[in-house]
Each structure stands twice: as C-alpha cells, then as structure tokens.
Amino acid sequence: MASPMRIATPPLKSGESFRDDFSYSNSPQAIRRFPFPFHEDKYMYSVNIEPHNGGPAGSVFAPAFDIDEHYLSEVEERRRVLEEDPGRCQVLPHMMEAQWDTLELLMESLARDYPQHFSLTTDGDQWTWENRPLGIRDSFTFGDPATLPQEPFEYITRQVQGDFTLHGQRDNMLYMDGGMVTCQADWSLDFDLGMNWYEWHGPVPKAHQMGIFDRALKFLLNLQVERPVRRLNWTMTINPRMDTSPENYHKWGIDRASVTPENVGEKAHLRVELQTLWRLPRSNAIIFSIRCYLISMEELVTIPKWARRFHRVLGTLPDELAEYKGLIGYRPIVLDYLAPFDDGAETSPGIGPD
Amino acid sequence: MTGQFNIPVRVTRIEQVTPMIRRFTLERYDGGQLPGFSGGSHVVVTMRGDDRIHHNPYSLMGSPDDKRHYQISVRRDDEGRGGSLFMHTRVAEGDTLEVAPPTNLFALNRLAKRHILIAGGIGITPFMAQLHELRRAGADYQLHYSFRDQENAAFRNELEAACGRRITTYDASAGEFVQPGQLLAEQPLGTHVYVCGPKGMIQAVNDAAFELGWADSHVHWEEFAAPPVGKPFRVVLQKSDMEVTVPGSSSVLEALEDAGLQPNCLCRGGVCGECETVVVEGEVEHNDHFLPDDVKQTNSRMMICVSRARSERLVLDL
Ligand SMILES: Cc1cc2nc3c(=O)[nH]c(=O)nc-3n(C[C@H](O)[C@H](O)[C@H](O)COP(=O)(O)OP(=O)(O)OC[C@H]3O[C@@H](n4cnc5c(N)ncnc54)[C@H](O)[C@@H]3O)c2cc1C
Ligand code: HEM
Ligand code: FES
Numbered sequence: 001m002a003s004p005m006r007i008a009t010p011p012l013k014s015g016e017s018f019r020d021d022f023s024y025s026n027s028p029q030a031i032r033r034f035p036f037p038f039h040e041d042k043y044m045y046s047v048n049i050e051p052h053n054g055g056p057a058g059s060v061f062a063p064a065f066d067i068d069e070h071y072l073s074e075v076e077e078r079r080r081v082l083e084e085d086p087g088r089c090q091v092l093p094h095m096m097e098a099q100w101d102t103l104e105l106l107m108e109s110l111a112r113d114y115p116q117h118f119s120l121t122t123d124g125d126q127w128t129w130e131n132r133p134l135g136i137r138d139s140f141t142f143g144d145p146a147t148l149p150q151e152p153f154e155y156i157t158r159q160v161q162g163d164f165t166l167h168g169q170r171d172n173m174l175y176m177d178g179g180m181v182t183c184q185a186d187w188s189l190d191f192d193l194g195m196n197w198y199e200w201h202g203p204v205p206k207a208h209q210m211g212i213f214d215r216a217l218k219f220l221l222n223l224q225v226e227r228p229v230r231r232l233n234w235t236m237t238i239n240p241r242m243d244t245s246p247e248n249y250h251k252w253g254i255d256r257a258s259v260t261p262e263n264v265g266e267k268a269h270l271r272v273e274l275q276t277l278w279r280l281p282r283s284n285a286i287i288f289s290i291r292c293y294l295i296s297m298e299e300l301v302t303i304p305k306w307a308r309r310f311h312r313v314l315g316t317l318p319d320e321l322a323e324y325k326g327l328i329g330y331r332p333i334v335l336d337y338l339a340p341f342d343d344g345a346e347t348s349p350g351i352g353p354d
Numbered sequence: 355m356t357g358q359f360n361i362p363v364r365v366t367r368i369e370q371v372t373p374m375i376r377r378f379t380l381e382r383y384d385g386g387q388l389p390g391f392s393g394g395s396h397v398v399v400t401m402r403g404d405d406r407i408h409h410n411p412y413s414l415m416g417s418p419d420d421k422r423h424y425q426i427s428v429r430r431d432d433e434g435r436g437g438s439l440f441m442h443t444r445v446a447e448g449d450t451l452e453v454a455p456p457t458n459l460f461a462l463n464r465l466a467k468r469h470i471l472i473a474g475g476i477g478i479t480p481f482m483a484q485l486h487e488l489r490r491a492g493a494d495y496q497l498h499y500s501f502r503d504q505e506n507a508a509f510r511n512e513l514e515a516a517c518g519r520r521i522t523t524y525d526a527s528a529g530e531f532v533q534p535g536q537l538l539a540e541q542p543l544g545t546h547v548y549v550c551g552p553k554g555m556i557q558a559v560n561d562a563a564f565e566l567g568w569a570d571s572h573v574h575w576e577e578f579a580a581p582p583v584g585k586p587f588r589v590v591l592q593k594s595d596m597e598v599t600v601p602g603s604s605s606v607l608e609a610l611e612d613a614g615l616q617p618n619c620l621c622r623g624g625v626c627g628e629c630e631t632v633v634v635e636g637e638v639e640h641n642d643h644f645l646p647d648d649v650k651q652t653n654s655r656m657m658i659c660v661s662r663a664r665s666e667r668l669v670l671d672l
Binding site for chain 2: 094095097101168169170171218221222224225226227281282283284
C-alpha cells in the first residue's frame with residue numbers, strides 16, 4: 001500500500017466563468033486532487049459503489065461534501081442559472097421533511113469539515129447559520145419554512161457546489177421527488193421529476209442488460225443512516241461549461257463541432273462526478289449529491305499517469321458508450337492529442353498520480 | 355453492509371410497563387448524538403450472554419426528534435432462545451449494550467390520504483414512533499390497538515393522551531377484536547393500512563385488503579418474526595472451503611458467525627434482501643419474505659438469516 005497522499009485544499013478563487021469567456025481553470029493543487037476516475041486502462045459500467053467514509057486528508061474524498069477553490073464561482077453560476085430558469089430547483093410537496101433533513105445534513109457537515117468557512121449554532125429549534133465566504137448569517141426556526149428566505153432545500157443547496165436530487169422510497173422503489181440541478185451532464189430534472197429509478201435510468205445503454213441497475217437499486221434500498229456511499233461517473237464536455245442541460249442544448253450542442261487539433265487541449269474537458277448517496281434520517285428519503293469536477297486535457301496531461309491511462313481508456317471505450325456520452329464525434333481529435341503522452345509504459349494501480 | 359459498526363449504548367432507564375413488557379431507554383456510551391431515524395425503524399441489539407451472543411431486532415418507539423435517546427420495548431418470551439429473557443433478567447440500568455444503526459423496513463407512505471394503523475400487543479412499538487410523524491405532519495390517521503386484557507394494555511394511557519379520538523382499543527378478554535374486513539371497507543380511496551402484530555392478525559388484514567381489491571402497495575406489515583427452529587443440518591461453504599453444522603436452534607447466519615465468518619446481513623428477519631446467497635446444491639426450506647416464489651422453487655438462492663435446509667446438506671457459494 002502506498003502511503004496516503006496529503007494534498008492541501010487550495011484557497012477559494014473568485015470570478016471564474018463557466019460560459020462566454022470560460023475563464024475557469026484549475027490550480028496545480030486542484031489538478032493533483034482531481035478525482036481521476038479510472039483505476040485501470042479500460043472502462044465499462046459496473047456497480048462501483050463504496051463506503052463514503054473519508055479518504056486521504058485534502059483529497060476530494062475526505063470531507064462529506066467537498067468545497068474547493070471554485071466554490072464562489074460555482075455558487076454564482078448556480079444563481080445565474082436559477083435566475084434564467086427557476087424550474088431547475090423543484091421539490092414535490094410531500095418531501096418537506098426531507099428538505100429539513102437535507103439542510104441539517106449539509107449544515108452539520110460543512111460546519112464540521114470547514115470551520116474556517118461555516119458555522120452552525122443550535123439551541124433547540126433555534127438555529128443560526130453562518131457562511132462567511134458568501135457573507136450570510138441567518139437565524140431561523142428549524143422546522144418552520146417561513147423563517148428562511150427560501151424553502152430549506154433550495155436555501156442550503158444554493159450554498160453548496162454540485163447538484164442534488166431527493167428520492168422518496170416507496171414500495172421498494174426510489175422516485176425522483178425533487179432536486180437542485182444546474183450543472184448536469186445532459187439530463188433534465190423537469191423531465192425526470194416523479195419518475196422511478198428504472199425510468200430515469202432508461203436512456204443508459206448496456207447497464208440494464210448487465211443487471212447493474214437491479215443490483216444498485218437493491219443496495220440503495222437498504223442504505224443506512226450515517227453510512228453514506230459513493231461512486232464516480234464520468235463523461236466529457238467541450239469548454240468548462242457546468243450547465244450542459246437539455247434545456248440549453250442549443251447553446252452548447254454546437255460546441256462539439258468546434259474542436260480542432262489546435263484547440264483540443266484547452267477545450268476538451270474530462271468531466272467527473274463524485275456521487276454520494278445518503279439516507280436521510282427522519283424522512284427515510286435518499287439524497288444524491290452529484291459533485292462535478294472539470295479538467296482540461298492540457299491540465300490532465302500534467303499528470304503523466306493520467307495522460308497515459310486516459311488515452312487507453314478513451315481508445316478502447318465501446319462505441320455505444322462513446323455515443324451515449326456524446327463524445328464519439330471528437331474522440332479521434334482527443335486521442336491524437338493524447339497519443340504523444342502515452343509511451344506504452346505500464347500504469348500503476350489505483351487512481352492517484354504517481 | 356454487515357452489522358460491524360455497532361454503537362455502544364448505556365441503558366439509562368428501565369420501566370416495567372406490564373408484567374411481560376419492559377421499556378429500555380438507551381443513550382450513547384460517549385454521550386454524543388445517536389443516528390436519526392424515521393418511524394417504523396428498528397435497531398439490531400447485540401446482547402452478550404454467557405453461552406451465546408444474541409442479535410435481536412427491536413423497533414424504535416421514541417420520538418424521532420430526540421437525538422440523545424433511543425427507546426425500545428421488549429416483550430418477555432420464555433419459549434425463545436433467550437434474547438428477550440436476557441433483556442428482562444440480566445440487563446440493569448447503567449449496563450451497556452450495542453446497537454446497529456437504524457433500518458426502516460416499515461415506513462409510512464407520505465402520499466397516503468389516510469393511514470390506518472393496526473397493532474396487536476407488542477406490535478404497537480413501531481407505531482409509537484410513527485405517531486410523532488403523523489401528528490407533526492397533521493396527517494389523517496386512525497390507530498386500532500388490540501391487547502389480551504387490561505393488565506397487558508401496554509402504553510394505553512400514553513396513547514390515548516396522544517391520539518385522542520383517533521385511537522380505538524380492543525380488549526380480547528372482553529371479546530373485542532379488530533374486524534379488518536369492515537374497517538378497510540369503510541376507507542376512502544388512497545388509504546394505506548399498516549399492521550404489526552401476531553401472524554394471524556397480519557394474515558387477516560392482508561386477506562381483507564386482497565378481497566376488497568386493495569393494491570399491494572397500500573398494504574404494509576411487519577412481523578416480529580424470529581429465525582424459525584428446525585432440524586440440524588450441515589452447510590458446505592464452497593469458496594471458503596469450510597463445513598459448518600447448523601444446530602436446530604440457530605440460523606445458518608448465526609452458525610456462520612459462530613464459526614468466525616461475517617456474512618452480509620441487515621434485518622436478520624428475511625425481509626431486507628441483504629443476506630441473499632447462491633445455493634449450489636441441496637433443498638431449501640424458505641422462510642423469508644424477500645425472494646419471489648419462482649426463485650424459491652428453483653432452490654438456486656436462499657436468505658441465510660431465516661431459511662433452512664430440507665436436505666441434510668447444503669452447498670453454498672460463500
Ligand atoms: C423488525 C423486527 C422488529 C421487532 N421489534 C420488536 C419489539 O419492538 N419488541 C419486541 O419485544 N420484539 C420485537 N421483535 C422480536 C424480537 O426481535 C425477538 O424475536 C423477541 O424479543 C424474542 O427474542 P428471543 O431471543 O427471546 O427469542 P427468539 O429466539 O427470537 O424466539 C422467538 C420465538 O421463536 C420460537 N423459537 C425460538 N427458538 C426456539 C426453540 N429452541 N424451540 C422452540 N421454539 C423456538 C418461539 O416461538 C419463540 O417464541 C422484532 C422483530 C423484528 C424482525
Ligand atoms: C438516486 C441515485 C441516482 C440518481 C438520481 C441517478 C441519476 C442518473 C441520471 C439522471 C442519469 C442520466 C440518464 C440520462 O441519460 O438521462 C444517470 C446515468 C447513469 N447512472 Fe445513475 N443515478 C443514481 C444512482 C446510480 C447508481 C448507484 C449507479 C450505480 C451503478 C448508477 C449508474 C448510472 C450509470 C452507469 C449511468 C450512465 C452514465 C454515463 O455513462 O454517463 N446511477 N443516472
Ligand atoms: S438479513 Fe435481511 S433478509 Fe437476511
């Protein structure tokens with residue numbers, strides 16, 4: 001076993017954009033803590049679920065919910081998306097208890113993991129929440145939505161990076177009963193709302209036939225309080241665009257045709273979602289956190305092992321998956337860009353940099 | 355997911371509620387917060403007896419808002435393998451026990467227009483936690499609680515104070531019984547029924563709901579079942595290359611645990627699906643509520659927490 005890597009969390013930046021001039025980029029520290037998702041040189045769907053019980057200090061796996069250098073910019077991007085389309089945050093009425101469960105989980109986790117940024121003081125149901133980076137200090141009555149500026153789920157998820165979906169569990173099934181979805185990889189909350197596990201996973205190729213969704217569902221139905229789990233999912237995105245929603249396809253769909261050998265290193269991004277799943281205590285609902293990380297090919301190749309491995313993964317990715325992930329068109333250009341970084345050497349086990 | 359992450363708890367209070375039932379209040383040993391839970395959840399309590407370790411599930415009956423305490427009530431069962439007797443005769447205030455984090459296999463459906471709760475005897479416990487939720491949500495509910503006689507009417511005063519006109523009690527010694535057919539026939543569309551009590555009561559409610567054409571999704575039940583006893587048999591574990599004898603009064607799961615293994619399990623009652631195991635050879639006596647009937651007939655899988663062998667030998671893919 002390699003000794004655990006210690007990676008410092010970079011300080012918060014501000015003013016990065018995920019649209020128009022796309023000024024988003026990763027610091028060297030952020031690159032080293034990027035959740036590179038491939039533990040071997042090939043990729044196929046699997047029930048890749050493991051306990052979410054921490055990780056090396058400073059890594060994205062260590063805190064319950066990762067706050068990184070892009071915090072301020074991502075929160076601002078979420079605000080803009082919601083301003084244009086408030087339907088990106090919707091929760092069905094029977095989920096009010098799950099909304100409070102979410103607020104409690106996020107506030108307690110953030111205050112514990114980032115005492116420099118957040119604090120929570122409670123006296124019975126009188127709560128005071130302080131979010132220093134955003135300059136927020138609110139006192140409210142836990143359980144009384146009228147004492148918060150928005151409903152509890154929207155209030156708190158506006159202050160956290162990554163998308164969230166809420167799932168009621170009924171008759172051994174999970175339902176899409178709400179969410180805050182502004183940085184998604186081409187799926188729509190508005191479309192999926194009210195659907196069940198199999199319905200919203202309908203478009204995914206191969207995985208149904210492989211029995212992956214049956215097994216994953218069975219596992220999640222028994223998810224226990226305080227024993228969260230996680231998995232990594234990935235795709236590619238052209239330009240560091242957070243909001244690749246079907247609603248806005250007209251804005252970003254054409255980007256795919258803009259990739260050239262000259263700009264591919266800068267434009268093509270590996271998009272990784274650190275997904276964590278939590279049983280919520282009082283509502284018995286499940287909250288799904290989809291924390292999105294973007295890294296350009298230029299940034300990726302600064303880690304030789306990742307450049308080599310991603311070249312091999314992408315080259316052998318079955319066409320069906322490449323098609324579903326929307327990268328089949330520009331894949332050859334990315335492969336050409338990565339080829340010089342793949343010297344044929346063996347890659348070491350695990351996902352971390354060498 | 356096995357029960358390895360047990361939480362040490364201290365028994366802070368014991369009340370003799372009826373001659374047969376004791377209520378235990380538990381607190382985290384280190385004084386911290388306990389995992390939250392929803393009404394209908396149970397915890398598996400580990401009791402370290404002299405000659406065996408018991409792992410019994412007990413429903414949480416306190417308020418889900420109380421993060422400092424869990425409350426369980428245990429009915430004394432002199433016929434059993436000793437877990438409930440241990441709780442009644444060996445556990446004193448100040449003692450420590452271990453509990454696994456809560457699991458809910460008997461949750462309220464929040465979309466129900468009305469909730470009909472039917473409890474028999476100790477089966478009242480999961481409803482006591484659910485009542486907190488129903489009252490907070492301002493939901494439409496009725497509680498129908500039947501008991502053997504007045505002496506065994508556990509928590510009756512508390513329940514009447516909490517539920518007011520929403521509770522109906524049935525004293526069996528006075529010839530009063532819940533009439534599920536009549537009760538369910540009176541309910542509006544969108545009603546959900548929940549039953550926890552003796553096997554016969556659960557069956558009667560299910561039969562009535564079926565006859566009235568209720569959808570399965572609107573009928574919920576929890577049976578306080580223990581792993582049934584039977585004849586001893588041998589289990590061959592193909593992957594671990596081991597052979598274990600399962601005594602008449604142990605489940606396969608318990609026998610494997612006694613042999614030092616840690617098979618996956620959660621509810622230990624044949625409902626959650628966690629302990630599903632591939633059967634390579636042998637005939638199974640299925641006692642679970644998880645596997646579909648067609649799978650049971652093939653003898654290809656079993657739930658090792660409750661099911662046993664019909665043959666003298668079982669070969670498992672473990
Ligand atoms: C989800 C769930 C929730 C529960 N909640 C509660 C609760 O809130 N309160 C509560 O009191 N109980 C509850 N139970 C039941 C509880 O877990 C125990 O089964 C009960 O306390 C009896 O425990 P025991 O160890 O004394 O007997 P067990 O060994 O569990 O035996 C119970 C019954 O099995 C039969 N049996 C077992 N061994 C033998 C044998 N050697 N010979 C003949 N018959 C035998 C007998 O009929 C006996 O009465 C719950 C069970 C489940 C599955
Ligand atoms: C409640 C939790 C979950 C939610 C809300 C969720 C939601 C989604 C959604 C919306 C999609 C996109 C489908 C589309 O194309 O429209 C998706 C894809 C997918 N999901 Fe899930 N999912 C969940 C849990 C899981 C789990 C636990 C697994 C484990 C195996 C899984 C495996 C997949 C896979 C393999 C894909 C295809 C991804 C790709 O190739 O890009 N999901 N999921
Ligand atoms: S442990 Fe739940 S079915 Fe066996």
